[in-house]
Amino acid sequence: MDDPVLIVGDRVTAATREVLEAGVSLGMARREAEALAPFATVLVRDPGEESRRFEPVVGLIEDLIPRVEVVAPGLIFVPVAGAVRFYGGEEALAKRLAEELNGLVGRDRGGQALIGVADGPFAARWAAAGSEGGRPLVVTDTIDFLSRLDLTALREGLEADELIDTFRWLGVSTLGDLARLPRDALATRFGNHGLLAHRLATGEDRFVDPREIPPDLAVDASFEEPLESLDAVAFASHALAERLLRALRVSGVAPHRVSIFAEDAAGGSRERIWRSADPFTEKALSDRVWWQLRAWVESGGIPGGISRLRIAPADLSDEGRQLGLLQDETSRIDAERALARAQALLGPDGVLQGRAQGGRMPQERVAWSRWGEPLSDRERDDSAPWPGATPSPSPALVPPSPESLEVEWDGGMPSRVRLGTRWEPVLTWSGPWRLSGRWWAGEEDADRYQLVTSVGAFLCVVTGGRAFLAGVYD
Amino acid sequence: MGLEDVVTAVPLIDLADREKGFLQLRPGHVTELLGIPGTGLTRLGLRLLAAPSQTAPVVALDTRGWISPEAAWETGVVPESLVIVRCAEPRIWPKVAAALLEGVRALYAEVPAEAREQDLRRLAALARARKVAVAMRPMGRGLPSGVAHLRLRALGVTWEGADQGHGRLGRRRLMLEASGKGASGMTRRFEVEDEGSDFVRVVSDVVVGEARRTVG
Numbered sequence: 001m002d003d004p005v006l007i008v009g010d011r012v013t014a015a016t017r018e019v020l021e022a023g024v025s026l027g028m029a030r031r032e033a034e035a036l037a038p039f040a041t042v043l044v045r046d047p048g049e050e051s052r053r054f055e056p057v058v059g060l061i062e063d064l065i066p067r068v069e070v071v072a073p074g075l076i077f078v079p080v081a082g083a084v085r086f087y088g089g090e091e092a093l094a095k096r097l098a099e100e101l102n103g104l105v106g107r108d109r110g111g112q113a114l115i116g117v118a119d120g121p122f123a124a125r126w127a128a129a130g131s132e133g134g135r136p137l138v139v140t141d142t143i144d145f146l147s148r149l150d151l152t153a154l155r156e157g158l159e160a161d162e163l164i165d166t167f168r169w170l171g172v173s174t175l176g177d178l179a180r181l182p183r184d185a186l187a188t189r190f191g192n193h194g195l196l197a198h199r200l201a202t203g204e205d206r207f208v209d210p211r212e213i214p215p216d217l218a219v220d221a222s223f224e225e226p227l228e229s230l231d232a233v234a235f236a237s238h239a240l241a242e243r244l245l246r247a248l249r250v251s252g253v254a255p256h257r258v259s260i261f262a263e264d265a266a267g268g269s270r271e272r273i274w275r276s277a278d279p280f281t282e283k284a285l286s287d288r289v290w291w292q293l294r295a296w297v298e299s300g301g302i303p304g305g306i307s308r309l310r311i312a313p314a315d316l317s318d319e320g321r322q323l324g325l326l327q328d329e330t331s332r333i334d335a336e337r338a339l340a341r342a343q344a345l346l347g348p349d350g351v352l353q354g355r356a357q358g359g360r361m362p363q364e365r366v367a368w369s370r371w372g373e374p375l376s377d378r379e380r381d382d383s384a385p386w387p388g389a390t391p392s393p394s395p396a397l398v399p400p401s402p403e404s405l406e407v408e409w410d411g412g413m414p415s416r417v418r419l420g421t422r423w424e425p426v427l428t429w430s431g432p433w434r435l436s437g438r439w440w441a442g443e444e445d446a447d448r449y450q451l452v453t454s455v456g457a458f459l460c461v462v463t464g465g466r467a468f469l470a471g472v473y474d
Numbered sequence: 475m476g477l478e479d480v481v482t483a484v485p486l487i488d489l490a491d492r493e494k495g496f497l498q499l500r501p502g503h504v505t506e507l508l509g510i511p512g513t514g515l516t517r518l519g520l521r522l523l524a525a526p527s528q529t530a531p532v533v534a535l536d537t538r539g540w541i542s543p544e545a546a547w548e549t550g551v552v553p554e555s556l557v558i559v560r561c562a563e564p565r566i567w568p569k570v571a572a573a574l575l576e577g578v579r580a581l582y583a584e585v586p587a588e589a590r591e592q593d594l595r596r597l598a599a600l601a602r603a604r605k606v607a608v609a610m611r612p613m614g615r616g617l618p619s620g621v622a623h624l625r626l627r628a629l630g631v632t633w634e635g636a637d638q639g640h641g642r643l644g645r646r647r648l649m650l651e652a653s654g655k656g657a658s659g660m661t662r663r664f665e666v667e668d669e670g671s672d673f674v675r676v677v678s679d680v681v682v683g684e685a686r687r688t689v690g
Contacts, residue, residue, distance in 0.1 A: 331530030331531070331579050334577040334578070335533075335578045336531075338573055338575075338577025338578050339531070339533070339574070339577070341576070342570050342573045342574055345569055346566070350561060352560065354553075356547065393517075393545070393646070394548055395545065396516035396541065397511070398544075399540055400539060400540075428633075428636050428638055429639060430635070430636035430637070430639060430641050430642045430643065450642060452633050452643070453512070455511075455512045455513070456511065457512065472540070473517075473646070474511050474512055474515060
C-alpha cells in the first residue's frame, strides 16, 4: 500500500514509513499521532482480521514444524529441538523457514519475515528483531547475545517500566550488567519482577518447571450439527472459554498458554497453541479462540464445519508476567472496567493516578497521570534529600494551587485565622520555616506555618505579606 | 506510666481490639465518616483503603479536587493500587459512584451536599449487592438513616508536637463515636492516635479512663 497509513487502537500500533518520519512513534496516543500526521489514513486495529491474515503464515510454519505457539498475530514461537535434527541443524532449519516465509509474505504482502533462533523465547524474539535483509539470526551464545542488549529489551517481557527506570538510575544499562547482580539481592529488593528480570537477563527464560496439568482441566464440546456460521462459532468459543477459566479458578490457577483443538465434520483436526504474557482472562481467551476458529473457518481449514471443539491449558507455569503474591487478577479487571466507565463520564482528566516525586511543598510532591496512560515522568527526583521539605504527616487535602487565607497576626505571631465566615483562634503553631524561592525565576521567598485551631490544623504559606492555604490536615 | 504502657496490658487489649474493628471496611457495608473538615476524617477514610489496596485497585472519589495521595501512601495504601477520581459536578456524582461500585472492591467517597436521599439509598443497595467496602464522607449533613452500617462521628481532635512556633505537628488524637448496626446498636467512644505513619493506636474510651486514673 503506497498511501500513508496509521493503525491505531487506543494507541498507535503500526504506521507506514512516511508517517513515522512525521514524528509518530509506536505506542503514541492516537490523538497526538493524528495531529502529527493529518495526511495519514487512520485505520482502527482489528485483531481478528490480523489473525485471519496471519493464518497462512502459521499454517506454513506448522507444515514444517509442529506445535507452534502463537503469541499475537505477527509473533510466533516455535520449539525447534526436534526439527533441528530432522533438517540437519539450526542454520539449515532457519534458512528453510526463511525461504518459505519470504516466499509467502514477500509474494502476498510485500513484507519480510524476521527469524531468530536462540535458547528461549525472549532471546529468540530479540534475535528476530536483529535479523537483517531477510536472513535469519542464529544465536550460538545466548548469554553473550543477551548481555549486549539494552535494558529496554525487558519492557516486552516484563511490563515494568518503573523497575527498568530504577535499574537505569542505579547504573545498570544492559542485560549483561543486570545479569552480574546477585539474584538474591534483586529478589529481596524488587520482588517477583526483579527475579523475573534477572532470569530473562541470564537466559533462563525456558528453565521454568511447568506445573503438571491434570487432564480433566480441558473442556470440550461436540456438535451434532457441525458449526459452519461464524456467529455459532463465536458463541461456542465464548462459552467454552468461560467454562475453562471458571474450572481453573476453582483450582486457583490461570493459564499462560492454551491449546485450541477443532475437529471437522470429516474427522480431520487442527490444533494451535496460543500464548499470553499475562494469565488469560475470559475476554482475552474467548477473543483468541474466536480469532483462531474464524481464521480456520474462513481459510477453509475446517471443511464441513466444526464438529468438536476442545480448549486445554497448555501450561500453568509461572512463565510470563507474574502477579504479586496477593494480587487478585479478577478484581483488577473488574476495577479497570469500572474506571473506564467513570472516565467516560468524567473525561480523561477525571481519573488520575499519582506517584511520588521530589519537592518541598505538598503540591509538588505528586506527579499526576491520567489513569490508563503511561505514568508521567517525575519532574523532581524523589530519592534526593530535599532539605526543608514540609515534614510528615502530610496534609490529606491539598489545593491544586495555594488559596488565599486571612490570618491575623499579633506581634509577628498568628493569633486568628478566618475559616469561612468565622474567625478561629490559633491555639498553637509551628514555624516559620523558610522556603527559598528561585530568585532567578522571579519567585519570592516564603515562610511556612502549621496552624492549629480547635477545628483542625492547616499548612499556611506567607509570601509578599499575604497568607495562603497550602494544605489541610484533615 | 504512659498511656502506651497501659494499652498494651493484657486485660485492656480486648477492649481496644473491639474498636479497631471499626477501622476496617467490610464488604457490602457502608461506613459513614461524619465531621467537619479538619478533624482528620479524610486521612482516616484513606487509611481504610490500606488493607484492600494490598490485593486490588481502590478508589478515592474526590468532589473538591483536593485529596492528596501522599497522605494515603503514608497510611499504608499501595501507591500503584490507588486511583483518584475527581467529580466536582454533583449532578453526575451518583452515576460516577455507581459506575465505580460496579467494579472496585473498596471505595472512599466524598458525598456532595446536594446528593439526593434516593440516590444514596440506591448506592448503598448497590454496594451490598456487589459486596463493595465503602466509606462515605458527607460534605453536608449526615447520610440518611439506614444507608450506613456504621457511623463514625468525629467529636474532636487534638494535636501534639507544635508549641508556639517550636516543633512541628506530630501526633494527632481523634476522638470518635461509633454507632449504628456495625456497633451492635450501641454508641461507643474511642480515640485514634495517629503519628503520620501506617500505624495507628486505638484506645477505647474505657481504656482512656483507666489510663488517666493510673497516670493520675
